Amino acid sequence: MDYSRLDLVRAWIATAVAGLLALGGGSLLAPGIVYDRFVWQYFWGPVVADAHDAQCAIRSGGDVVTHTTASACTAGADAVLARPGYTIVSEVGYAIVGIFALLGVLAVLRRLQIGTDRRFVGALVPMMLFGGFLRTIEDANDAVITATDGAGAWIAYPLNTILISPVIYVTVFVVALAGIVVCLWLERHDYVERYTTPLAAYGAAALAISLIVLAWGVLVRPEIGFYPQVPILTLGLATAIAVGIHYALDRWWPVVTAGTGLAGLAVLWGQAVDGVANVINGDWASALGLPVTYTPKHPANRIIIDVTQAIFPADVVAIIGTSWPFLLVKLAVAIVVLWLFNEEFMDESPRFGVLLLIAIVAVGLGPGTRDMARATIGI
Known part of the structure; x- marks a missing residue:
């Protein structure tokens, strides 16, 4: 041992x-x-x-x-x-706890002797999407509580707290860890060649279940709507932006993507989904016919919006909106991350590098998916 x-x-x-x-x-x-x-x-x-x-x-x-x-x-x-x-205060506190949690996860990955393969990042992407949609189930639950004065709640307090940030991160982690352990057992008993393949399928199954629950809510609850233009625009624009940037970097500045490969594309896509969802929800909700006006919940996003309003004239802001700088900041941070995670860093600390990539994808894709899904069902 x-x-x-x-x-x-x-x-x-x-x-x-x-x-x-x-x-x-x-x-x-x-x-x-x-x-x-x-x-x-x-x-x-x-x-x-x-x-x-x-x-x-x-x-x-x-x-x-x-x-x-x-x-x-x-x-x-x-x-x-x-x-x-x-x-x-809470964001600083969660950042400290998050860093400490990453160290614990790193210790667990070392104990399990996994986490050096960059395919691990892609295998967990469905689980990250599942987390965003799972959080939206709680949002839908809130809409039902408001409409029925609590009588029709799907999940009552205090059980629903496991679906609310930041507790939901623990919930998703437990679900993911269970899948990792089972998939590792399958690999080490020669049932599968690589544990990452069934792990991706496991995450996809969890994602499918969350989508089925939300689809059921759309069908049976009048207060829950369906606006397909939101996911079409969000995922379409985010994918085009991420692929375009990754292709340009790979072609004209290859040192930035050499260390991360396709995992770098996942980083860009996760941040792009979060940024585009914020722009659509913050600036274009009424233009898209959504019944809800969305406001940012994170201080960083609010600060960026306040700065944008202070810099640009009101008539310009009325045309271009105030949320688009958040998308630019997210993409800039993603590019810097890819540049820092060069070949030397990934070769010297592969497990730590992969874990950080997973965390960076998750902090973009999780909230971004939730914002997109909320707008999709109009709550």
Whole structure:
């Protein structure tokens, strides 16, 4: 047995447990500061509000109430108010947890002796799409809750929290890990040549199930619509942009794509889907006949929109919109990532490189798919 790999996993688990104990101890010793004003206000409270399809959740004296109207979202000095979505504090916190989680996943991949093959990235793309559509099932559930005053909910609180960000990342990870373990068993018992092939099929099956659930909702619930122009435009434009950029880089700046190969195309496509979905939802929803006006939930996107509005005159913004710089930023970041992940880096740290590529594709494709799917069913 390779004890170095085992020790790395144990060290990660020990660190995670120590962090949870510190957070739990702080919540017990200073609940008003650590739990109410930090954990609940920035992390769990937004999940609770989202799970009730509310404008806010207010915690006071250990009791929590949710409100569906913005005018009711006022809190006294002793109460803590949380709104669905993200803040700078929560995004920094999730970034730190995400980096730590990546180290844990890296330890697990080393323990399983997988993750150096770039085909692993492509094999997980269906699972990333599944995550976005699974999150949209919760959005559809919220629409049903609002329309029926909670009587027709598909999934009730607190179970629906497993489908809300960031908890859904854990849910999808567990589903993916189960598939990886099973597919590895198939490979190592000579049932398949490579575990990546059944893993891609496993992800595709999960994706198909989520699509069937959403299609059922479209058929049986009047508050859920269907606007096929959204996925056609989103996937069509994103694919054209990603393929075009990858082809141009491969032809005229090949050093950028040499280290990642087709995995680099997945990186570009994931970021393009997220960027195009934001542009369509933010600037062209009414032009496409969508019944909902979408606003960005991430601070970074809101900042880019605010800067665009400040730079360009109002009459220009009315024509070109404010969300398109987000697409340009996403694509620029993707190109920089491909440039950094050169042949030398991928050869020296193949497993770490593949894991980072997976994470980069996921943070684009997951939210982008969700934004696209929400607009597709008009919620």
